[in-house]
Amino acid sequence: MSFSLKNLPERSAKPRTEGITLVLDKGYSIRQVEDLVDVCSKHIDIVKLGRGTSYVTQGLEEKIKVYQNAGIPVYFGGTLFEADLMRNQLSDYRKLMEHYEISHLEVSNGTILLSDNKKQAIIKELSSDYTVYSEVGSKNPNEIIPPYKWVRTIQQELEAGSEKVICEARESGTVGMFRPNGEIRSGLLEEITDQIPAKYLLFEAPKKEQQVWFIRKYGSNVNLGNIQPEEVIPLETLRLGLRGDTLLDFYSLGKGNELDQVIKATGMNDNE
Numbered sequence: 001m002s003f004s005l006k007n008l009p010e011r012s013a014k015p016r017t018e019g020i021t022l023v024l025d026k027g028y029s030i031r032q033v034e035d036l037v038d039v040c041s042k043h044i045d046i047v048k049l050g051r052g053t054s055y056v057t058q059g060l061e062e063k064i065k066v067y068q069n070a071g072i073p074v075y076f077g078g079t080l081f082e083a084d085l086m087r088n089q090l091s092d093y094r095k096l097m098e099h100y101e102i103s104h105l106e107v108s109n110g111t112i113l114l115s116d117n118k119k120q121a122i123i124k125e126l127s128s129d130y131t132v133y134s135e136v137g138s139k140n141p142n143e144i145i146p147p148y149k150w151v152r153t154i155q156q157e158l159e160a161g162s163e164k165v166i167c168e169a170r171e172s173g174t175v176g177m178f179r180p181n182g183e184i185r186s187g188l189l190e191e192i193t194d195q196i197p198a199k200y201l202l203f204e205a206p207k208k209e210q211q212v213w214f215i216r217k218y219g220s221n222v223n224l225g226n227i228q229p230e231e232v233i234p235l236e237t238l239r240l241g242l243r244g245d246t247l248l249d250f251y252s253l254g255k256g257n258e259l260d261q262v263i264k265a266t267g268m269n270d271n272e
Helices: 030-043 060-069 078-086 090-099 116-126 147-160 186-195 208-218 229-239 258-266
Strands: 021-025 046-049 074-076 104-107 131-136 164-167 201-204 224-227
Touching: 021 229, 030 060, 030 229, 060 074, 074 090, 074 104, 078 090, 078 104, 104 116, 116 131, 116 147, 131 147, 147 164, 147 186, 186 208, 208 224, 208 229, 224 229
Parallel strands: 021 046, 021 224, 046 074, 104 131, 131 164, 164 201, 201 224
Antiparallel strands: none
């Protein structure tokens, strides 16, 4: 870090299994990626090349190498996996990963019709060679999946070999775990995490208020995904209580503390 600051939450160190920040790259140039890793590679755990952007990205191999040389794994988004699967090109997908020396992949069925049994069989097959992140939840805002099915599906995919299960929200943060207005389906999250430890889950949380909710609920080392590149540093400040939204969540003030008196005098804790 740039300087010393006392009483910060303890962040897990890379390579992390908890406190993961998954960044969504929707088509960054090589130069942009170089700038990104120069500024915040310590805070990025994995990068998803979103949608099918890899197919149309110029200089893809060099771009992937920039991430990999910075110690950041890269993988192709779930939509590209679904595009290959529906064309019966899963073997070609594996060759693509081997060519770019990619070790992670996402198995999803957010758009295509893919039975749970078939999806679990694919996870089991691929997890013997790759680190698999599977995704649960629909990209269709009109499809509401009951909590018991979320829990059952997540448990089955973890048992099949998924390293983490991604809880769907899309880039918009308006589907899956969220209502169309972006509000968190908190009851759903309670039911899921009552039965499945949060360390096995990766929550897509593209919006700041969603990130704040998860950090307050599950702590600084909650796994968060679909983070925009320009939001990596702001998210890390949220995790550390160095942004107004979480400043008082991670610093306990003792009675009689001088700062405690200032807070009382200014009414900063009127919401308590």
